[in-house]
Amino acid sequence: MAYRHTSAMLQEVMTCLACSPGGVYVDCTLGGAGHARAICDRILPDGLFIGIDQDADAITNAWASLEPYAANIRLFHDNFIHLPDFLTQLQVNAVQGILLDLGLSQHQLEASGRGFTFQKDEPLDMRMDTRNPNRAQDLIADLSEEALADLFHRYGEERWSKRIARAIVAARAKTPIRTTGQLVAIIRTAVPQGAAARSKIHPATRVFQALRIAVNQELDRLMQFLDTAVGLLAPGGRMCVLSFHSLEDRLVKQRFKQLAHPCTCPPQFPRCVCGGRATLRLVTKKALRPTPQEIEQNPMARSTRLRCAEKLGE
Numbered sequence: 449m450a451y452r453h454t455s456a457m458l459q460e461v462m463t464c465l466a467c468s469p470g471g472v473y474v475d476c477t478l479g480g481a482g483h484a485r486a487i488c489d490r491i492l493p494d495g496l497f498i499g500i501d502q503d504a505d506a507i508t509n510a511w512a513s514l515e516p517y518a519a520n521i522r523l524f525h526d527n528f529i530h531l532p533d534f535l536t537q538l539q540v541n542a543v544q545g546i547l548l549d550l551g552l553s554q555h556q557l558e559a560s561g562r563g564f565t566f567q568k569d570e571p572l573d574m575r576m577d578t579r580n581p582n583r584a585q586d587l588i589a590d591l592s593e594e595a596l597a598d599l600f601h602r603y604g605e606e607r608w609s610k611r612i613a614r615a616i617v618a619a620r621a622k623t624p625i626r627t628t629g630q631l632v633a634i635i636r637t638a639v640p641q642g643a644a645a646r647s648k649i650h651p652a653t654r655v656f657q658a659l660r661i662a663v664n665q666e667l668d669r670l671m672q673f674l675d676t677a678v679g680l681l682a683p684g685g686r687m688c689v690l691s692f693h694s695l696e697d698r699l700v701k702q703r704f705k706q707l708a709h710p711c712t713c714p715p716q717f718p719r720c721v722c723g724g725r726a727t728l729r730l731v732t733k734k735a736l737r738p739t740p741q742e743i744e745q746n747p748m749a750r751s752t753r754l755r756c757a758e759k760l761g762e
Contacts, residue, residue: 457754465545500524
């Protein structure tokens with residue numbers, strides 16, 4: 449099956465990145481390579497594009513999709529936290545732009561067979577990188593009731609986390625929980641019918657989000673990346689982050705704000721004495737959102753938030 453995915457907020461991302469010919473740009477999450485193609489078009493003839501993805505399917509697709517730019521691209525099958533190592537390998541000291549798209553691809557939902565969606569009955573896997581030994585079904589099988597409830601609440605902000613965890617523990621005592629269909633059925637029995645009826649989302653949405661985040665260590669890796677990525681930008685270089693739920697967006701917003709406004713002096717002080725020096729300028733004061741037209745054409749983009757910041761001169 450062909451790799452299907454429509455990149456979110458493509459025009460807004462390109463405007464924020466402000467790619468220029470000859471620059472070095474990194475797409476840390478290739479996905480369907482839509483952003484990647486647009487970047488490559490703008491950095492020719494002498495630019496360098498570096499693409500990263502932990503999903504082997506995305507790398508295979510990217511090699512095919514970006515074949516016209518083969519002389520200008522370098523692709524890595526790994527997690528974006530290893531970007532400093534890749535730049536060292538390529539003898540690149542700094543880059544002009546970094547893009548991080550934290551969303552699932554349409555391919556992962558529709559065709560990966562790894563249980564990212566509750567709309568299909570698939571193995572309860574949820575690994576973006578299948579070299580990762582830990583699957584969602586392992587968490588479901590091994591975590592205590594208390595740990596499961598904490599996971600669903602912390603990563604999914606699930607109101608009924610304790611009831612769902614209790615139901616899972618009771619169910620797994622009778623038979624192993626190995627498929628998304630089994631898990632969805634358990635969640636349906638645990639969430640009060642009235643609450644499920646009033647909700648705008650499927651009752652399994654937040655649990656699936658929480659499991660995926662935990663399996664792939666998404667928030668920990670995002671925090672690690674945000675702590676190092678700014679140091680990889682050249683002065684004037686820009687970093688764009690597309691997030692798809694509040695936990696991700698909150699981390700990006702807070703880190704960008706800390707780096708753009710590091711002064712900790714009380715507001716009544718006439719001047720800064722703490723020595724905090726800004727390293728970023730916020731290009732987007734607030735998160736940009738997709739237009740109604742884009743949401744109509746690509747419903748997967750509806751929850752997207754785009755933030756962009758620029759590296760200040762030394």
